[in-house]
Amino acid sequence: MKLSHIMLFPSLILLISCAGKKEVDATPSEVIAKVRKAARLIEDKGLEGLEVLRDPHSEFSWKDTYVFSFNCAEDKVLANAAFPEKVGGDIKQHTDYNGFRYGLKMCEESDSPNGVWVEYIWPKPSGGQPLRKISYVLTVKNLNIQVGAGIYNEEISMTELNQLIQ
Template identity: 35%
Template sequence: MKKITIVAICLIVGLLSSNAGAEEWATKEECVVKCHEAAALINSKGLDAAIKEISNPKGAFVWKDSYVFLMNLDGKMLAHPFRPELTKQEHVLLMTDPTDKALFVHFVNLARKVGHGWVEYMWPKPGKTTPSKKLSYIYRVPGQDVFVGAGVYVGGMMY
């Protein structure tokens, strides 16, 4: 009986700790909501105000292990809270992930042709250098030639 009690306690502690960790990871639903909020900001306050807010690593568009980025339909990164050097390049379309996927080309094509959807690729987590599998939601801002994106890291994370 004592062994069963110990096993039950260990099981409960394990379940509670795994649920606590899940709260630290962004969900797909949160990515969609944040992208729509960023699009609303662009349409209400203008592109310059949105670039400033989206670029802020402590701003409203950075949460848990995710963030919103902003690009135009020509492939120029306009705002990225953790990789501001990407905004200095004319465009990022030639960049590929470690699997040779031209992720930014996929983003632009999806935004142009469909307007929204998901793209899977490899990208480092904030503060890390090793790429992890990521799934990003891309959303073209209605009435604009720009789109926003936000993603979840795949592998052991709930989404």
């Protein structure tokens, strides 16, 4: 066997092993892009667009997160593919595992033109211990409906996140 073939073999093994690995953690940039895409969907389709967000098999449920929607004016959850039992619930009363009313905070901050990041403690849809979740929320102005999605991340700062939406 030639030396070039011997050197090629480890590279092939590395390439094959990496090809089967799937990224499981959503990134802040993906969250921003999906939320903004969901907002455009709701702008274009109106309330019918919520059916897409409620579907756990849509593009709006990916990796370890999902897009959710609520209406602060009506104080109501409109879509949550990972936790469908939350739909119809009072968003302003939603609390995290430390008792923080993250739904109220999302509503209080929802008028920000570029959207807002809110942090709280929440479990991943796949289960396990509740973790730090940072959700990006944006208001669909023509319907006054909020859409959001979050990441589970212990390291990224709120300053870094806010710089991404400027």
